[in-house]
Amino acid sequence: MQAMKRSRQVAKIKTARAAKAKAAAPATASRPQPIELYYWPTPNGWKISIMLEECGLPYVVRPVDIARGEQFTPEFLSISPNNRIPAIVDPDGPGGRPISVFESGAILQYLGRKTGKFYPQSERARVAVEEWLFWQVGGLGPMAGQANHFRRYAPEPLIYAVARYTDEVNRLFGVMNTRLADREFLAGRYSIADMASVGWVRLAERMGQDLAEFPHLKRWFETIRARPAVERAFAIRVPAASAVNMRDPKVRAVLFGQRAR
Numbered sequence: 231m232q233a234m235k236r237s238r239q240v241a242k243i244k245t246a247r248a249a250k251a252k253a254a255a256p257a258t259a260s261r262p263q264p265i266e267l268y269y270w271p272t273p274n275g276w277k278i279s280i281m282l283e284e285c286g287l288p289y290v291v292r293p294v295d296i297a298r299g300e301q302f303t304p305e306f307l308s309i310s311p312n313n314r315i316p317a318i319v320d321p322d323g324p325g326g327r328p329i330s331v332f333e334s335g336a337i338l339q340y341l342g343r344k345t346g347k348f349y350p351q352s353e354r355a356r357v358a359v360e361e362w363l364f365w366q367v368g369g370l371g372p373m374a375g376q377a378n379h380f381r382r383y384a385p386e387p388l389i390y391a392v393a394r395y396t397d398e399v400n401r402l403f404g405v406m407n408t409r410l411a412d413r414e415f416l417a418g419r420y421s422i423a424d425m426a427s428v429g430w431v432r433l434a435e436r437m438g439q440d441l442a443e444f445p446h447l448k449r450w451f452e453t454i455r456a457r458p459a460v461e462r463a464f465a466i467r468v469p470a471a472s473a474v475n476m477r478d479p480k481v482r483a484v485l486f487g488q489r490a491r
């Protein structure tokens with residue numbers, strides 16, 4: 231009788247332990263593997279670190295030293311054939327298999343679809359986000375990039391090029407300022423479209439712009455800048471990037487005058 235009681239007690243303990251182990255197992259099995267972010271601290275890189283931080287997705291930063299030519303390694307080119315950061319590898323891609331994504335806009339959309347965050351599903355709201363996302367990747371980004379280049383890196387002063395791109399960034403800032411006069415964010419609610427643009431506005435001075443001229447844009451920038459996720463994304467340090475000397479002929483040879491390879 232006593233022995234039966236003991237064996238029933240042992241069985242009960244075993245069942246309880248098994249249930250506990252089972253409850254713990256899915257948590258371990260489903261713990262997401264971190265997304266690899268191929269990154270350098272630039273406005274294009276920040277777009278993705280902001281989105282990853284905003285979504286609370288686990289990620290690891292894989293610095294790609296674009297000043298030393300790491301964007302041309304076969305490994306990186308297999309992920310990002312345009313030799314540009316950012317890119318990601320998501321080990322848990324569609325069908326549970328890894329996927330790589332390059333082009334910041336495509337990455338933002340991918341992460342938005344994956345998480346269901348900052349990229350609305352309703353068609354009307356999604357169109358608005360896409361308008362402003364594509365406006366950034368096709369307009370603000372390239373124009374600001376050229377303004378920065380001619381203002382800071384041209385070997386001789388090129389007045390026409392500086393004026394052309396500085397004016398264009400000024401025009402684009404004006405477009406954003408008007409858009410933001412009667413809404414909080416570019417597409418109404420905070421979205422991947424805002425994340426795409428904020429890094430360029432952060433560097434306004436380098437593009438010869440004074441945010442004081444654009445009060446609604448300034449308010450938008452300050453609102454986004456104050457978000458803890460954005461703060462964390464901007465705080466990611468890549469020591470090698472801070473040490474880059476853009477006057478170094480070796481760095482300039484890597485970054486400028488690139489032609490088909």
Ligand SMILES: N[C@@H](CCC(=O)N[C@@H](CS)C(=O)NCC(=O)O)C(=O)O
Binds near residue numbers: 367371
């Ligand atoms: N259209 C690309 C542009 C990316 C881009 O220009 N990345 C720059 C850094 S901001 C880069 O990787 N430059 C490397 C190089 O010039 O070789 C995107 O939106 O992802």
